[in-house]
Amino acid sequence: MLDRRLIEEQPDVVRAALSARRHDLSLDGLLLQFLERKTLLAEVEQLQARRNAGSREVGEMFKAGRGDEAQALRAELAKVGEQVAEGEARVRELETAIDDQLLRIPNLLAADVPVGDDESANVELRSWGSPRSFDFEVKDHHELGESLGILDFERGARVAGARFTALFGAGARLNRALSQFMLDLHTTEHGYTEVLPPFIVNSRALTGTGQLPKFADDLFRLQKPDDYFLVPTAEVPVTNLHAGELLSGADLPLRYCAYTPCFRSEAGSYGRDTRGLIRQHQFEKVELVQLVAPEDSEEAHEALTAHAEKVLQLLELPYRVVTLCSGDISFNAWKCYDLEVWLPAQNTYREISSCSNFLDYQSRRAGLRYRPEAKAKPRFLHTLNGSGLAIGRTLVAILENFQQADGTVVIPQVLRPYMGGLEQIS
Secondary structure: OOOHHHHHHOHHHHHHHHHHOOOOOOOHHHHHHHHHHHHHHHHHHHHHHHHHHHHHHHHHHHHOOOHHHHHHHHHHHHHHHHHHHHHHHHHHHHHHHHHHHHOOOOOOOOOOOOOOOOHHHOEEEEEEOOOOOOOOOOOOHHHHHHHHOOEEHHHHHHHOOOOOOEEOHHHHHHHHHHHHHHHHHHHHOOOOEEEOOOOEEEHHHHHHHOOOOOOHHHOOEOOOOOOEEEOOOOHHHHHHHHOOOEEEHHHOOEEEEEEEEEEOOOOOOOOOOOOOOOOOOEEEEEEEEEEEOHHHHHHHHHHHHHHHHHHHHHOOOOEEEEEOOOOOOOOOOOEEEEEEEEEOOOOEEEEEEEEEEOOOHHHHHHOOEEEOOOOOOOEEOEEEEEEEEEHHHHHHHHHHHOEOOOOOEEOOHHHHHHHOOOOEEO
16 A cells, blocks of 8 residues: 555645546545544544543542542543543544555556556567467467367366366476476576465455455455455465565565466456456466565566566567556556567467566555664565466467467477477377
8 A cells, every 4th residue: 555644745646646547536535534533633632631631630639628629520521531432433433444545545656657548558668589470370279279189178167167277188287387497497597485375365465465455356255264265366475475574674685486376257357368268267377576675676676577588588489578558557566567478379469477566565555564774664665576477378379389280289498398308299
């Protein structure tokens, strides 16, 4: 969440970010609540001072033999006490309402985030590789996977419903090979520590990273216990591993990578990408998470993005990097780069990773702090994350980019050791 003082003292800064995001949230009610709370606290403080001073007067009156006056003052102070209790109760109500509204305000935006309504205003920064030219009719991954017997959409739907897929044989092994390859790359070359987090999280963790309350409809919630949710992304459990702790500056930066399945209802997708693996209710990712000192976060953002790019480069998949505009960036992000991989069957680039810098937005929600040095005042960490990569979409890209005229698919060289030496799927 944003710093309450920033909202109170510089509301126009927040309003400008809301406008750029095309967000219709008004700050007026929140600012009035800030003012009411401040006024009430001052009034309660005065009443408490009056009650404390009066209590001393009562004692002095009794000592002086002025019992009737003391009883009268005691009755008056009882009413003051009721006013104090009422004021404190109202302050608590206001704080609850304020906290709820603070959780619904999106992050600010970096100065260089393009302003625009939707993805059409995103700005391409760079590209890598050249899309392959085919001398035969290109098939999409859905058709390829079914013809090779490695993707079974019908049987997946039979056991779970639409947007679930069963993988068989070389398809299942390729999926596993991708996760192992990514984890090995990030832990051995990029300095990340592998984590295997819980695949179920509670509402406190989801609130800490910003999925709640904003995206409640996109989550799968368990019935018993009802405060448990299936993870929508490893970002949630991994970022919250240090929630509520006070870390040492000597511990930073912390770099974690984690493989998890991810579960999303795709409540806002409105029928998009219903065919194939692009938008599933269950998918898998290797996620990259960094917790860093504030002065290091912009450099860390560039590094994290490069780590995700390296996966695509080693897999020899053409891609581009785009900066998301103000109308397309996520609720929590201050700045975000999307990696978009080339999909021949769609003749376009599609998102395969989002690499975001949140500044201290998540840290304020989750209580992620560190002490720069001994006796220094604690500070909020900056958090970053990105997919390194989304495994299902990577599998899609491999099938489509490495397909052959005879319907076989060549395995990228870097994955063959993970595939037992298999060179192609046929």
